[in-house]
Amino acid sequence: MSFFSRNQLANVVEWEEFRDDMIFWKWSNREIKKGSRLIIRPGQDAIFLYNGKIEGIFEDEGDYNIESDIVPFLSTLKGFKFGFNSGMRAEVLFVNTKEFTVKWGTKNAIHIPAPQLPGGMPIRANGTFNFKVNDYVALIDKIAGVKESYLVQDIKLRITSVLDQLLMKWISREGKDMFNLRANAYDIAKGIQEDLDMEIMDTGITITAFQIMSFNYPEEIEKMITKTASHGMIGDLNRYQQVSMTDGIASGKVQGGGTASDLAGMMIGMNMANEMVKNVNQNQSPSQPSDRTASGDGQRPNFCPNCGEKNSGANFCPNCGQKLA
Template structure:
């Protein structure tokens, strides 16, 4: 055993031992790191510090930051470690220096692009559907250290010697990604509160990216660590296809499209049956109330599904889980033209205005006939329509 044991840190010095004076510099300057703790610690008094372009250095002595961060240039450092004497002083502590000192280097120019992504979805609540919209995405960002002292104090703390560049990078990644996630949730949430739709917000990528950058700057989430986000790219941002929210939206969109198709049909054929027209109303009602169900939609419109013979199958195809409805025959008089129910004693249909059947002598009712082409009423025994000439 040596009389004066060496400081274990000496193995990290060039040649495996300390010299009268050292040259302290960023020996990993070719690696794109945000912060780097120099491996040569407890160096002797009079050692030279070299700071390169695009970086700053902080000198730590006895647990304190000495002066202001050093910019690019050459400096001579004052420590309490003296050649030979420091070995004698450290002998009582097993070679560990009683006058600890080290240098931390910080990159003050733009970093290389670093990736971000949503390991777990960003959740934004949609009041219309009563569900969280699970949003996933990824992109890249570029950082710059604007305040090395803030980064050292608030991120690295008193564990400087135990940190390498990889660990510091991981810590910074977590901070930046969380700031991006919070800003995305805030921007989309505010847009939805203002009446916008999440899908519409996600379609406007350029405006969304600008709003997210503004939200990060306003939140000061990175200021505490002395960081500036100089660039942000959003390569993809979408609602998760596997989420209940996305599936409900797809179902809702299908019901709306079905209602539009039925509405177009009714517009093209104005003399179509009254029941088909009512089907359109129910489809629209269900599309606007996805949680209400088919039966409640019909009840809300003041009609029974029995008045829509063809609607049961359509509803089952559009709304999974809907039970087929047994058609019920109307119990009162109906319009001979459109099939709408009529109140007893009514002389005209309340839907299309067609005269209702009149009583013949002897109590029998003669149902009027109408042209299939133009809808005009036909005289008894007529073979051609008096309005359009269509053979009947």
């Protein structure tokens, strides 16, 4: 308790230096006088502290009279009475209750062990993570007890200081295909989130989400991946050459007064025709003879092989007498 002169006026306890990227701010080192008010805005919680201990937590937004609306709910100060010349010294910690979203990115490439690469595969990555305050007691014990305010940048610095190690750990564990890490991004991110949450949980803050937006390989590796994917989509070298030549003609890269383009077109046409003929030959079954001649299979021909007379099923030709069966 302390005393003050008659001309001291009641004050307003509120978050005076609010910033959207501020996690908490402490109203301190000032006397709370008779008639003082507490203002809690949306997205804020107010925590009354006395001698470093939590006296009360107020979560509902509004404008409160401290003497009548707040003091009766404080743990050890509930019986405090404001006298004519008396007030009380207490700290009020305002906490931003929203979920923060932070962008992250590797400043330097991390070298992931990879076969046939002695120095490892240099990889960069970027994404976002989300966090929020979830334990006021731990927050006050580890951070707010010695700091007047705390920013998102402070959390980001702590996270990024261990992020490279965690990326290396989980890429090596989950990145079975080093050239297709994006397919395993969800599992890698989930593992990193769990480790990050363990890293900062003692500060009263929890990681609510962690996302990997992209993995970035060296330029040479990116080109190789793109080229390999293109070849895989085309199927074989002949098709690749045909598509490349067609693209060249369409884009005007194949030039020469029309002669080069014409020759290229003829070559493509011939190759396509050859492919069509080949496909037809492969798909066509051997033809069966429609007319049978006299053979040892016991069947009579429809026409006499000697004179050509039509046969109606007789064993001998009715015109020349040729044996038909």
